[in-house]
Amino acid sequence: MDTAVIRFPAAAPADARFEPLREEALALYALPFNELLHRAQTVHRENFDARRVQRSTLLSIKTGGCPEDCGYCPQAARYHTGVESEALLDVAEVVEAARAAKAHGATRFCMGAAWRGPKQRDLAPVLEMVREVKALGLEACCTLGMLRDGQAEQLRDAGLDYYNHNLDTAPELYGDVITTRAYEDRLATLERVRGAGLKVCCGGIVGLGETREGRAGLLAQLACLDPQPESVPINDLVQVEGTPLHGTGKLPWVEFVRTIAVARILMPRSVVRLSAGRSAMSEAVQALCFLAGANSIFYGEKLLTTGNPDVARDDALFAALGLQPG
Ligand code: SAM
Ligand code: DTB
Ligand code: SF4
Numbered sequence: 363m364d365t366a367v368i369r370f371p372a373a374a375p376a377d378a379r380f381e382p383l384r385e386e387a388l389a390l391y392a393l394p395f396n397e398l399l400h401r402a403q404t405v406h407r408e409n410f411d412a413r414r415v416q417r418s419t420l421l422s423i424k425t426g427g428c429p430e431d432c433g434y435c436p437q438a439a440r441y442h443t444g445v446e447s448e449a450l451l452d453v454a455e456v457v458e459a460a461r462a463a464k465a466h467g468a469t470r471f472c473m474g475a476a477w478r479g480p481k482q483r484d485l486a487p488v489l490e491m492v493r494e495v496k497a498l499g500l501e502a503c504c505t506l507g508m509l510r511d512g513q514a515e516q517l518r519d520a521g522l523d524y525y526n527h528n529l530d531t532a533p534e535l536y537g538d539v540i541t542t543r544a545y546e547d548r549l550a551t552l553e554r555v556r557g558a559g560l561k562v563c564c565g566g567i568v569g570l571g572e573t574r575e576g577r578a579g580l581l582a583q584l585a586c587l588d589p590q591p592e593s594v595p596i597n598d599l600v601q602v603e604g605t606p607l608h609g610t611g612k613l614p615w616v617e618f619v620r621t622i623a624v625a626r627i628l629m630p631r632s633v634v635r636l637s638a639g640r641s642a643m644s645e646a647v648q649a650l651c652f653l654a655g656a657n658s659i660f661y662g663e664k665l666l667t668t669g670n671p672d673v674a675r676d677d678a679l680f681a682a683l684g685l686q687p688g
Contacts, residue, residue, distance in 0.1 A: 387581050419660070437666070593633045
């Protein structure tokens with residue numbers, strides 16, 4: 363197991379903009395729902411075409427057996443969730459899945475691996491996958507865990523567009539959810555990604571049992587990233603039996619929609635992705651999320667190990683709402 367811990371000097375909450383942003387987020391959360399949605403939709407229209415919602419397809423290229431202890435994750439080896447540890451997929455299998463994603467109308471293909479971080483020998487085949495995905499004319503994104511010096515540059519040189527690495531929760535709550543790495547490690551990886559000139563995809567999870575202050579802290583921390591991430595996935599916890607967070611009280615839908623709206627207002631130019639948790643959401647709640655400024659989804663029957671609405675259901679939703687892909 364790779365136990366290298368990367369330290370980053372700038373501790374997250376020390377950023378002078380954090381507290382004012384958290385206060386601003388809390389004030390937005392406290393607005394009457396219609397007022398908040400109106401503000402979010404106004405910001406959205408100033409920055410984006412409100413008819414368009416981008417579609418990314420996700421593939422787990424290395425499933426299960428992860429040494430980390432993220433309390434929400436079905437792929438952590440230490441939790442008994444029924445997810446088996448598998449080897450890294452062959453390049454040909456990945457290319458096949460990317461081709462199918464493109465045929466269904468996805469514009470970005472995201473490859474996820476249940477690693478603490480990639481070992482050098484694992485990175486070589488991933489670089490090949492990136493080259494092949496790019497050759498199909500898709501945008502490529504990877505989420506492989508923590509990166510070491512030089513790895514982001516190798517991914518960039520292979521043609522990678524985005525690297526996903528989430529902050530997941532507020533700095534002060536982080537230790538309750540994950541103990542095998544620190545918030546600073548996450549920020550260090552994000553620095554490496556940015557430093558290599560890759561686009562940053564960075565978001566988090568809500569519904570972990572956090573308070574509204576916790577959610578505001580996550581969004582403030584994301585908004586502090588300078589420059590702000592190009593892509594911000596907001597995940598509603600998918601509860602998986604066997605994980606420590608299974609059984610957590612579900613976040614009320616109205617609080618989830620508010621979270622999307624606050625993300626939109628604090629990060630006006632970022633693409634906000636309505637990510638995990640859509641399978642358990644009604645069409646009406648998803649429509650409210652789009653109204654609140656979400657303009658991207660994961661598209662395809664599966665996320666990494668759990669379900670996602672099928673393509674026909676999403677196509678019907680886009681048609682019903684008059685949304686266009688892209
Ligand atoms: N292993 C790498 C890492 O953690 O950086 C990459 C893959 S990991 C599964 C990517 C992200 O998926 C996590 O940061 C977390 O935000 C999200 N995630 C994992 N399990 C989830 C769950 N049960 N519900 C919602 N989001 C989840
Ligand atoms: C992100 O923020 N959410 C995606 C993607 N980035 C990698 C992952 C969601 C995983 C949900 C649980 C599962 O399917 O294993
Ligand atoms: Fe491993 Fe990533 Fe899951 Fe954490 S979120 S246990 S690092 S796969």
